[in-house]
Structures are given as structure tokens and as C-alpha cells.
Amino acid sequence: MNENPECRAAGDNGMARSHLPAVLAIAVTVLGLYLCFRLAAPFLAPIAWALALAVVFLPLQRWLEARLHRPSLSALLTVGAIIVIVFLPLVVLTDRLVAEASQGATAIKAKIESGEWERAIESHPRLAPLGRWITEQTDLPRAVGGVASWLAGQGASLIRGSIVQVVGLALTFYFLFFFLRDRKAAHGALRTSLPLSTPTLDGLWQRIADTIHATIFGTVIVAIAQGVLGGLMFWLIGLPSPLLWGVVMAVLALVPLLGPFLIWVPAAIYLAAVGSWGKALLLTLWGAIAVGGIDNLLRPILVGNRLKMHTLVMFVAVLGGLSAFGPDGLVWGPVIVTSTMWLLETWRERNGGSPAP
Numbered sequence: 001m002n003e004n005p006e007c008r009a010a011g012d013n014g015m016a017r018s019h020l021p022a023v024l025a026i027a028v029t030v031l032g033l034y035l036c037f038r039l040a041a042p043f044l045a046p047i048a049w050a051l052a053l054a055v056v057f058l059p060l061q062r063w064l065e066a067r068l069h070r071p072s073l074s075a076l077l078t079v080g081a082i083i084v085i086v087f088l089p090l091v092v093l094t095d096r097l098v099a100e101a102s103q104g105a106t107a108i109k110a111k112i113e114s115g116e117w118e119r120a121i122e123s124h125p126r127l128a129p130l131g132r133w134i135t136e137q138t139d140l141p142r143a144v145g146g147v148a149s150w151l152a153g154q155g156a157s158l159i160r161g162s163i164v165q166v167v168g169l170a171l172t173f174y175f176l177f178f179f180l181r182d183r184k185a186a187h188g189a190l191r192t193s194l195p196l197s198t199p200t201l202d203g204l205w206q207r208i209a210d211t212i213h214a215t216i217f218g219t220v221i222v223a224i225a226q227g228v229l230g231g232l233m234f235w236l237i238g239l240p241s242p243l244l245w246g247v248v249m250a251v252l253a254l255v256p257l258l259g260p261f262l263i264w265v266p267a268a269i270y271l272a273a274v275g276s277w278g279k280a281l282l283l284t285l286w287g288a289i290a291v292g293g294i295d296n297l298l299r300p301i302l303v304g305n306r307l308k309m310h311t312l313v314m315f316v317a318v319l320g321g322l323s324a325f326g327p328d329g330l331v332w333g334p335v336i337v338t339s340t341m342w343l344l345e346t347w348r349e350r351n352g353g354s355p356a357p
Contacts, residue, residue, distance in 0.1 A: 043175075046168055048328035050175035051335075053082055054183070055212040061180045075181035079173050087169065093247075100243050204342050211338040212331065218299050219318070219330070223253035225294050230260045233286045237279045239267060249291070254330070257315070260291050313337060 040047070054061075057078055064074035179186075191201055231246020239245070245267075249260035264287040271280035314334065321333015 043171060044325060044332065045328040046171035046175055048325075048331040050172050050179055052212050052216055052331045053086070053172075053176050054179040055209050056216050057082055058180070058183075071181045075177050078180055079177050082176070083173070093243075097243055097247055100241050200346050203346075204339060207338050207342045208335055211334045215318075215331065215334050219254060222295050222298050223250045225298060226250060226253045226260050226291050229291045229294060230264055230287065233264075233283055233290075234267070237271075237283060253295075255319070261287060264291065313341075 060081065061074055061078045064077055065071055068074050068077075187201075187205065191198055194201060196204070227246045227248075227250025230249040231242045234245050235242035245263055249263050252258045252262055253260055264283055268280045268283045268287070271277075271283060317333040317337040318330060319333075321329030321331070321336070323329065325332045
């Protein structure tokens with residue numbers, strides 16, 4: 001029996017009309033999510049660091065809640081502890097770092113302008129050709145003077161930007177307080193709002209928490225330890241600006257494939273070239289064994305099996321996050337990648353595929 005074409009057309013039109021409200025609802029929802037993201041975009045940096053600190057210091061919050069039975073007071077005390085443990089030392093370190101960098105650049109500029117550096121290089125036959133080549137190829141006094149002026153300007157910009165920084169820190173602490181106090185309510189709201197089952201949402205949150213924990217402890221803490229060890233050796237053997245170079249080594253340790261060796265290896269070569277063989281050997285051994293080995297020692301202890309991400313994927317997540325979001329991309333990059341990977345694994349399992357090994 002053939003179906004009447006007019007009836008089939010009417011049926012198709014009815015189905016189209018019935019799907020129209022659902023399509024509009026999806027479109028409006030996507031638009032709303034996009035607008036919410038635009039509204040939250042200026043606060044991504046405070047949210048990222050508040051989320052990271054909440055994950056790291058959650059054990060302290062739970063410990064206080066178990067004894068005080070007051071979530072608000074516990075969150076307030078935890079935020080206060082974070083300020084004392086993390087941010088006050090960071091403020092002091094930043095102030096000392098800017099002062100040391102500016103003083104070091106000014107001292108180098110004075111030595112170059114007085115010709116002292118040329119006399120020092122000429123007294124070492126191995127370095128004399130290099131010194132003459134630098135003098136012929138570059139305007140070293142002008143270059144160093146520019147660096148000194150830039151460092152002085154950076155110090156002034158830190159002072160000028162202090163209001164913005166204070167606002168950013170205040171927002172971080174504000175978000176952190178609510179992340180700690182209302183974490184259970186927020187998790188319940190997400191559980192009822194997102195189209196994910198409870199096991200999937202719990203697994204996603206656990207994967208995010210593990211990634212943040214691994215990023216902070218396995219990357220930031222290890223980098224700080226490497227910078228401290230490197231700067232300490234610079235100070236012990238009498239190299240200039242140990243705090244500055246220690247911070248530089250810590251920053252380089254944050255970037256995959258780079259590391260503190262980019263600083264201590266040239267320093268050891270310089271010491272050997274000027275005849276300080278003992279200091280050069282000591283710096284080389286310290287850099288290779290202590291600075292380089294602390295990564296292999298601390299990372300398994302602090303991270304363990306929490307980071308379920310291949311090294312190459314982690315490399316892309318960190319560098320891509322830094323490129324897209326700036327410093328807070330150190331948190332957002334790994335979180336976005338690991339969340340997406342978890343959701344893809346979940347959909348594959350639901351469609352009958354096998355989980356990734």
C-alpha cells in the first residue's frame with residue numbers, strides 16, 4: 001500500500017515543527033554558556049589559582065572542619081594560613097628579586113663603562129679573543145644600560161600596578177573562601193545541572209583534582225626546589241645575584257624540555273675559563289646530582305600515580321596553556337586537556353569501546 005505523498009509531507013512538517021523548540025533551546029543554552037564564559041573571562045586567573053589552592057589545601061580545610069564544625073570559620077582560617085604560607089613570602093621574594101636584579105645590572109653597567117671588564121678578560125688568554133669579538137660586534141655599554149633601565153622600569157611598573165595586583169589577590173582569596181566552604185553544595189549543584197551521571201561527574205572531578213595536585217606538586221614545588229638548590233650553590237661559591245639566578249632556574253624548570261642547566265652550565269664554563277676549576281667542578285657536580293636529581297627524587301613522592309597523562313600530552317597542555325592564558329594557563333592547560341580526555345574515555349566506554357590502557 002502506497003503512502004499518500006500529501007500525508008508524508010504533512011508528517012515531515014509536523015516532525016520539523018516538533019524538533020524546532022528543542023533546537024531553539026539548545027541554541028539558547030549554547031549562547032548563554034558563551035555569554036557566561038565572556039562574563040567570567042576577566043576572572044579566569046583568580047579562579048584558576050583559587051581552584052588550585054583549594055585542591056592543594058583541602059586537607060587542611062577538612063581537618064579544621066572536623067574539629068571546629070564550622071565551615072565558614074574553617075575556610076577563613078585556611079585562607080589566612082595560605083596568605084601566611086604562600087603569599088607573604090612571595091611578596092618579600094619579589095621585592096628582593098627586583099632590587100637584586102636592578103642592583104646587579106647597575107653594577108655590571110658601571111664595570112663595563114669603566115673598562116674593568118675588558119681588563120679582566122684580557123688578563124685571561126682563553127677569554128681575550130671572545131672579549132675582543134664582543135667589543136667589535138656589539139655596543140655592550142649601551143645594551144647593558146638598556147637592561148638596567150628596563151629593570152628599573154619593571155620595578156616602577158610593579159609599584160604602579162600594585163592596585164591591580166591587590167585586586168587580583170583579593171579576588172583570588174574571595175573565590176578561594178567559597179571554593180573551600182561551599183565545595184559540597186557546588187558539587188551537588190553540578191551533579192543536578194550537568195548532563196553527566198554521578199559516577200562520571202565524580203570521576204571527572206577526581207581526575208581534575210589529581211591533575212591540579214600533580215601540576216602544583218610535581219611541577220611548581222619541584223621547580224622551586226631546583227631553583228633554591230641552584231641559587232644556594234651560586235651564593236656559596238660567590239657568584240653574583242644568587243637570588244635572581246635561582247628564580248630564573250626555577251622558572252626554566254617549569255617549562256618542559258628546558259631546565260636549570262641552561263643557567264648553571266654556562267656559569268660552570270665561565271668559572272673554568274677564568275681558572276676557578278674547583279668552583280667549576282663543584283657547580284657541575286651540584287647541578288648534575290643535586291639540582292637535576294631532586295626532580296627524580298621528589299616527583300614520585302609528591303605525585304605518585306596521580307598524573308594519568310603522557311609526557312608529550314603534558315608538554316602540550318602546559319605550553320599551550322601558558323600561550324593561551326598566560327601564567328594561569330599552568331593550571332587551565334592541564335585541567336582542560338585532562339577533562340577532555342576523561343570525557344572522551346567515558347563516551348567511548350558507553351559506546352562499547354574499551355578504555356584506554
